[in-house]
Amino acid sequence: MKLLLDSTRCQGYGLCQEPAPELIDLDEWGYARMRATEVPLGDEAAAEAAVAACPNTALRLVK
Numbered sequence: 696m697k698l699l700l701d702s703t704r705c706q707g708y709g710l711c712q713e714p715a716p717e718l719i720d721l722d723e724w725g726y727a728r729m730r731a732t733e734v735p736l737g738d739e740a741a742a743e744a745a746v747a748a749c750p751n752t753a754l755r756l757v758k
Contacts (some may be wrong), residue, residue, distance in 0.1 A: 696707045696734040698742045700727055704753035709756055714744035727753065 698718055700704035717738060718729045721756045734756075746754045 696740050696742065696743070697732050697741060698729065698734050699732065699755050700729050701755070701758060702726070704751045705749075706751050707751075708750060710748040710750065711745040714748055715741040718742060719745060 698715075700719075700753050701725075705727050707727075709721050709725045709727075711727055712719045715738070718730055718734065718741065720730050722728055742756060746756055
């Protein structure tokens, strides 16, 4: 499973980072940066929560 970021849709709310800090970092302005695109086993729920938390649908999961 991969967690993908469309950086053109990110508005810097930072809501995605709370449920998945091991997968997503925030830059100095609050915009998402991927720490990893491959979701490790056991982190699937965190990745799904991060996708659900994004108000601009900037994140998506690809299986």
